[in-house]
Amino acid sequence: MTRQVDSVLVPKVLDHIRAEIPTMEEHLVGTSNFALEINRNQDLGYTDEQVALAALCHDLARLYTKDELVHELVSRGIDPDSFGFSHPILLHGYVSEIIAVEKFGISDEAVLSAIRKHTTGEKGMNVLDKLIYVSDKIESSRSFPGIDELREIARKDIVEAFPRVIARVISMVVARQFPLYYNSVEAYNEAISGLSDRNGLEL
Ligand SMILES: [Fe+2]
Numbered sequence: 001m002t003r004q005v006d007s008v009l010v011p012k013v014l015d016h017i018r019a020e021i022p023t024m025e026e027h028l029v030g031t032s033n034f035a036l037e038i039n040r041n042q043d044l045g046y047t048d049e050q051v052a053l054a055a056l057c058h059d060l061a062r063l064y065t066k067d068e069l070v071h072e073l074v075s076r077g078i079d080p081d082s083f084g085f086s087h088p089i090l091l092h093g094y095v096s097e098i099i100a101v102e103k104f105g106i107s108d109e110a111v112l113s114a115i116r117k118h119t120t121g122e123k124g125m126n127v128l129d130k131l132i133y134v135s136d137k138i139e140s141s142r143s144f145p146g147i148d149e150l151r152e153i154a155r156k157d158i159v160e161a162f163p164r165v166i167a168r169v170i171s172m173v174v175a176r177q178f179p180l181y182y183n184s185v186e187a188y189n190e191a192i193s194g195l196s197d198r199n200g201l202e203l
């Protein structure tokens with residue numbers, strides 16, 4: 001069950017998820033609930049509506065096929081190759097952003113940025129970008145070794161949690177021998193440079 005948010009748009013997005021992509025509901029509502037809890041406890045400066053919309057919309061295109069993702073971009077004059085990904089699935093954040101704009105009329109750049117950047121991370125991420133990135137990876141339906149410790153850190157300080165979570169994601173990408181994209185490397189390098197206790201970073 002999703003946390004209550006004062007918004008006209010949030011119920012519309014939820015209705016869409018339940019009708020069109022019901023298998024994504026648990027993950028999207030889980031991401032939203034985790035992010036809302038942190039936003040409320042850490043006073044991050046974003047409204048609940050911004051947080052819920054970014055969280056609920058981040059994977060709107062997650063179930064699109066590779067061909068559909070490419071088509072959605074090409075039909076709008078966007079070159080999919082310009083992103084430099086050899087795996088089209090990594091384009092789903094950009095297509096989710098398009099759906100958020102065109103279907104729900106979302107124009108808040110903070111919300112759109114968080115949707116766009118959630119997959120690989122990117123240089124220059126703001127706190128909402130980091131909140132959605134982290135919540136996506138460690139919300140309640142996710143499970144991997146060490147996740148409870150990451151959740152604990154995130155519940156204390158989302159900015160401190162971000163480099164640890166992206167480090168974990170990068171290590172899993174490398175372990176599975178998937179390509180590692182420059183966006184993730186830049187986001188990681190920037191994030192660790194701001195850590196208060198770099199020696200405490202456990203990879
Ligand atoms: Fe995603």
Ligand SMILES: [Fe+2]
Binds near residue numbers: 027058059136
């Ligand atoms: Fe996700």
